[in-house]
Structure formats: C-alpha cells, structure tokens
Amino acid sequence: MVLVFVETENGKVRKAALEAVYYGYLTAQKLGTSCQALLLGNAEDATSIGLYGATLVHQNDSISFNFFDNQIYSAAIAQAAKKLEASVVILSHSSNGKSLIGNIAYLLDAGSVSAAIDIPETDKGFSVRKGVYSSKALVNIEINTPVRVVSVLGNSLQIRVVGANTEVQSISLDVLQPGIKVLSVDKLQSNVTPLPEAERVVSGGRGLKGPENWGIVEELADVLHATTACSRPVSDADWRPHHEHVGQTGIAIRPNLYIAIGISGAIQHLAGVNNSKTIVVINKDPEAPFFKSANYGVVGDLFEVVPKLTAAIKNLNA
Amino acid sequence: MKLLVCISKTPDTTAKIAFNGDNTKLETAGITFIMNPYDEWYALVKAIEIQEKWGGSVSVLHVGPSENDSIIRKALAIGATDAYRIDTEAVSADQVAFQMASFIQQHAFDIIFTGKETIDYNGAEVGGRMAAQLNFPFISFASHLEMVAENQAIVKRDMEGGTETIQVNTPFVVSAAKGMAEQRIPNMKGIMTAKSKPLNVVTPQEYSPKINIVSHELPPAKKAVQYIDPENMAELARLLREEAKVI
The missing domain is CATH 3.40.50.1220 (TPP-binding domain)
Incomplete structure (x- = not known):
C-alpha cells in the first residue's frame, strides 16, 4: 500500500498535498496496490482527497497536531505507516515535508529520495528521478529497502480527478509529548498561493x-x-x-x-x-x-x- | 556550551556539471570544491557567534576522505575549535547521517548545526535523520537563533509565506538558512592557527547505504529565446496563451 501524508493549512488540504496524493495514486497503480492518505489534525474538505486517487483517508485529530513539531509528526506518520503496512510513504516537498522526510525514513529504516519530479520507475527495482546541482542535472536514484519514502516537488505533475469523495476513518496513534514550544506563527496574506x-x-x-x-x-x-x-x-x-x-x-x-x-x-x-x-x-x-x-x-x-x-x-x- | 557543525563538500555554484563512468559519477576535472555554503556562511558562523558570547567550543564534523581536509581547515580558519573527519567516502544522505549521529552519540553536544541543504543533491535529509537517531528535536530552515539561557534557544524557522517562532531546549539539531549569520572570511591569523588545531580522524561504523545512483542526465537543451517587440505586448499575451498555454 502507498500511504500519502496530507498537509493542511487553515483547516483545508493544501494543493501540494493533493499533488502528493495524485503522485501516490500513480505510484500505487504501477505497483498494483492501493493508495491511502493520512491526515493529522482536521480538514473540512478531507473527503475530497479521494478525488485524486486515495481510496481511504486515515485521520487522527489529536490537538498535538495543531502546531508543527517535527518529532511528533514524524513519529505519528512512521507509526501509521507501520500499522497500515505501507511499502511506500509519500510526502509533499514543502517546508514541513522537507523537515519530516529524513526523520520518517530513519524511523522506518527506509531509503528515501526528496524532491522527486517523476513517478518512480518500478520495472526493475524502485528508482526515482530528481534534479541535482541546482537543476543543472537530473539523477535517477534507486531505493533498495523494502519501505521507501519519497517527497514530491511542487508543480511536478498536473493533477487530475481519478476517483470520488472517500471515507474518512479514524486511526489511533500514540502521540508523543511536545519537544518544542511554538511561540508564534507569522504568515502574511493567507489568500496568496505560497x-x-x-x-x-x-x-x-x-x-x-x-x-x-x-x-x-x-x-x-x-x-x-x-x-x-x-x-x-x-x-x-x-x-x-x-x-x-x-x-x-x-x-x-x-x-x-x-x-x-x-x-x-x-x-x-x-x-x-x-x-x-x-x-x-x-x-x-x-x-x-x-x-x-x-x-x-x-x-x-x-x-x-x-x-x-x-x-x-x-x-x-x- | 559544546557546539557541533556538520560540514559537507560540494562543487562550486558556478561549476559546469558533466558525468563519467556510465553517467554514475560527477566529472571532477576542472571543478572547484567548496564547503557547502549553507554550512559555512550560516551554520558555522552562527555556532562561532554563540561560542563567542557563551563560551565553550565549536567542533566541526565531516564525512569524507583526507583529500577533503582543506575544507575542514577552512572551517578551523574561520574560527572552529577542533575538527573530526569520519574517514569514509560520503555516498548517500542516510549513510552520512548514520555516521555523524553514531559519532555524536559517543560525545555530548548541546546544539548540532547543519546547513539547510547541500547545493549538490539538495536533499535536506541529513539533519532529520540525525535527529531521529539521536531522538533530539529538529528545527529546520532556521533564519534566526538566539540563546536565551545556557540550555534554551528561540529559533525562527522559514516556511511557505512566513515564519514560525519556536522555543527549544538543548540538545537539539538545527538546519541553518539565510539570515542566521553573516558570512566570515578567514583572516591571516585564522589561517595560520588553523594549521595547529586538532583534526581528529574517526574510524567509520559498518553501514550499507539504502540508496544507489543509477544514472545522471543533463537536462535537454533549451530552445533559443524568442524576442518580442516591446511595443507589442498583445503578441506576448497571445503567445503565453496559445503557444505556451500558461495563462
């Protein structure tokens, strides 16, 4: 199963997260498996995640997810991936996704590729393409572990509606105690696309x-x-x-x-x-x-x- | 306070990139290698600033062969106290993070600094992997860090469209972005004293990397630019809609 971590903002699913879901769907198609999503916290439009290819949304709405604590998030995502027996975990290559990928991959004893720009090649092994040397070249990287973690660079694929609204199911997770304290979040103009x-x-x-x-x-x-x-x-x-x-x-x-x-x-x-x-x-x-x-x-x-x-x-x- | 800065070696930003060995390896002839700019300008200088104010030491840690010692000496010349080089070729982020975190587990450091990413593989994975292995908090893309007590920092972290302000107790891992500090150029005294500062060679742990490079490619060459008459912006608007299909 391919598990996609879905990021939210202001109580809604982010565009980058829908791209990750669609990427997860295409990857799952290639692997002949299903794509499911993980939502930490709340999103009013959670059922719409299904439109881009997730057959099920797992949600845990602990208040500990109200602020971004890398340790809490990565532990919860890794735990969900283990519980649901995911073989691939997909993240958005956003500021939070970039912070999480190494941490989650370590916890899953997984190889990882960040900022993927194409769907993985799965005919022989599992390899992912990304830009390197500040986009002066591309590289194909093979991940040689049973579990793989990939983050998807924004705007790498044009998303399409491939499914229907889907069920949101609650998942129980042991949520860690905070290791940091978020004092403030300063965002300008929330109506502008980041x-x-x-x-x-x-x-x-x-x-x-x-x-x-x-x-x-x-x-x-x-x-x-x-x-x-x-x-x-x-x-x-x-x-x-x-x-x-x-x-x-x-x-x-x-x-x-x-x-x-x-x-x-x-x-x-x-x-x-x-x-x-x-x-x-x-x-x-x-x-x-x-x-x-x-x-x-x-x-x-x-x-x-x-x-x-x-x-x-x-x-x-x- | 014991501070550690993890440094990496990368090709210079302006380097012309080519590959050899069936496109698996970077062609190094004619390339100047430098300390990864985020490690040098922001992570290292911030650690030195903290040490100057609060005392203690700044160690630098590098995974790589002895030919990389010149980069480590530069970090010492800028102001680090001592250095450790884990004596193995760096092949992947997971391997580098494992070697570094295994070293850190045997020493007590209050803050572990990395750059926000390297300018070669742009992965940003090493900090998070180390933090997970060490079970320390990880603050990524920090553009500001201030120690408010010997064991507590206030960190500003960049994110889409804004910043987050975080309070964190030591020990923690932080990745440094622009804004953390101002680049420092080593002076003659720094360069001279760097030669006598300790550069310790550490034996690597057994580890098999979790990824391998299949091949590199150069992006397809871009078509020549199409110039539009500055008086005819209607034509540019039309091209953007009909030819490029982006508006």
Whole structure:
C-alpha cells in the first residue's frame, strides 16, 4: 500500500498535498496496490482527497497536531505507516515535508529520495528521478529497502480527478509529548498561493529601482492570479519580505510561468528558477544573461513594458 | 556550551556539471570544491557567534576522505575549535547521517548545526535523520537563533509565506538558512592557527547505504529565446496563451 501524508493549512488540504496524493495514486497503480492518505489534525474538505486517487483517508485529530513539531509528526506518520503496512510513504516537498522526510525514513529504516519530479520507475527495482546541482542535472536514484519514502516537488505533475469523495476513518496513534514550544506563527496574506505551490510567479529585481515601484509587479501578478517574488538584492535591501526571495539561497520554485522583471539572471538566481516551464524575461539590457534561459524575451524599459503587458492580458481575459 | 557543525563538500555554484563512468559519477576535472555554503556562511558562523558570547567550543564534523581536509581547515580558519573527519567516502544522505549521529552519540553536544541543504543533491535529509537517531528535536530552515539561557534557544524557522517562532531546549539539531549569520572570511591569523588545531580522524561504523545512483542526465537543451517587440505586448499575451498555454 502507498500511504500519502496530507498537509493542511487553515483547516483545508493544501494543493501540494493533493499533488502528493495524485503522485501516490500513480505510484500505487504501477505497483498494483492501493493508495491511502493520512491526515493529522482536521480538514473540512478531507473527503475530497479521494478525488485524486486515495481510496481511504486515515485521520487522527489529536490537538498535538495543531502546531508543527517535527518529532511528533514524524513519529505519528512512521507509526501509521507501520500499522497500515505501507511499502511506500509519500510526502509533499514543502517546508514541513522537507523537515519530516529524513526523520520518517530513519524511523522506518527506509531509503528515501526528496524532491522527486517523476513517478518512480518500478520495472526493475524502485528508482526515482530528481534534479541535482541546482537543476543543472537530473539523477535517477534507486531505493533498495523494502519501505521507501519519497517527497514530491511542487508543480511536478498536473493533477487530475481519478476517483470520488472517500471515507474518512479514524486511526489511533500514540502521540508523543511536545519537544518544542511554538511561540508564534507569522504568515502574511493567507489568500496568496505560497511560492512553492504557485503555478504563475511574477518576480522583480533591482531594475525596479525601489520598493515604491512594486505596484506594476503586483498589478501584473493580479491579472495573472500569480504570486509575487523577488531576487536576492531586493530582499537583502528590504524592499520586499525575505520569504519572497527566490534563488539558490532563497526558495527554489517550479511554476508553469515565471516572469522576471528587471532581474539580470545571476547563476545563483537561475539555480532557484530555471526549472520553471515557461520563462519570460523583461530587461532593458540586451546583454542580461537571463535572456539565455528565457523562452520569451522583451528588451525594453520595464516601466513601460510591464503596464502594457498587464493591459494586454486584461484585454485577452475580457 | 559544546557546539557541533556538520560540514559537507560540494562543487562550486558556478561549476559546469558533466558525468563519467556510465553517467554514475560527477566529472571532477576542472571543478572547484567548496564547503557547502549553507554550512559555512550560516551554520558555522552562527555556532562561532554563540561560542563567542557563551563560551565553550565549536567542533566541526565531516564525512569524507583526507583529500577533503582543506575544507575542514577552512572551517578551523574561520574560527572552529577542533575538527573530526569520519574517514569514509560520503555516498548517500542516510549513510552520512548514520555516521555523524553514531559519532555524536559517543560525545555530548548541546546544539548540532547543519546547513539547510547541500547545493549538490539538495536533499535536506541529513539533519532529520540525525535527529531521529539521536531522538533530539529538529528545527529546520532556521533564519534566526538566539540563546536565551545556557540550555534554551528561540529559533525562527522559514516556511511557505512566513515564519514560525519556536522555543527549544538543548540538545537539539538545527538546519541553518539565510539570515542566521553573516558570512566570515578567514583572516591571516585564522589561517595560520588553523594549521595547529586538532583534526581528529574517526574510524567509520559498518553501514550499507539504502540508496544507489543509477544514472545522471543533463537536462535537454533549451530552445533559443524568442524576442518580442516591446511595443507589442498583445503578441506576448497571445503567445503565453496559445503557444505556451500558461495563462
């Protein structure tokens, strides 16, 4: 059986979790087994997990899951995997999923691969493909243990409805005592899709000249239903919040559309974004290295080009 | 306070990547290897800052052969007190974590630092695996850490769209992200004293890795960029919808 750990946010199943469920479903199909889900805490839309291929949702709603404690979560997931005799455990490659994978794999005496981008190859053994060297190469890694743990990189597959609403069954687990105390959770704008999950991202660099000019970036993001991001110099200068920084030292993303405005495209920036499916680069400098990685390039003054693009997309949508 | 920083060796960010041996091994000719930036800039420097304020020692721990000693010496030059090298080739995150945690179990450390991930395999697995084996709390992607008592820290952890503030007692494992500390360049005195600091070689434990590399591939070459007239953004909007199908 393939067991998928489903992450929630604000009482709802996260988009990244549904991708993990669909990935688990496709993996289970290949292995000729079923895909089931594990929910820790509550989600009002829990039955909809079935739409993406889980035949059953196991839920434990202990209040200990209200805050993220790596030890409590990993112990509970490993325990559920043992109890349900899962041969594969799937996680989202989110900040919590990344924190959990090593811990869970150790507890299950399992080999693991994080940030998988494709369904496992199961014809001979069990191997998983992922990006390495900051996306400059791909690697196929074989896991040679009876139990395998895999985390799925966001936006790696297009999810489809393959099932129906499913039953939510309660599972009893021995929940650990907390080893940490979460003092506060500071989140900005909960209605914005988080960067690692965003399908469209509009990103600004030093070319914007100052935080007061971000209106044109936000207006473009708005018409595209995109999430905004920025380059390192911009977050270092505090023009934009730290969590918007994409690149090697910031967040690595893989959206369908990445629009880079006034970003020259240093290798450290590319390391975090060159997995994007379509890249648009808007820069007044025709020599900007980013153009080499772009699908579409516009050489021009961003203060004129960006509002025109916003208007053109509005027109298209009208 | 006894602090430990786990360090890894990675190709330089700008290295051109190629493979040999049936695509199983990185072609190392012409590649400069460096200390993994997250380990160096954030984990190591934060540990040194804590030691400067609270006293004690900063040890560095590395899994790898003697040819990696130059990276360990750099950590000593930046300010670590002493170093331990577990004398075996690092082949997988599970193997590295097992070797490191087995070493840590024989010594008492208050805080174990790692970088948030390595820039080669980008796995972020070693910290969690060590924490599980040690049965210590694990705080990942810490962008801020402040000791509020000899045995207690307040840590800020990055997550999607925000941060979490956590109180944790020692011992614990923490992975360091940008914001934890400012990079330090070793000075001449540091480089000179590093030569005489202890670098202890540790015999590895028996272990068989749980994964193996089947092959590497280079991504398909990207098509040449298509330039759009800056006066004709309607054309770009059309291409994004009809050709790229992303809007």
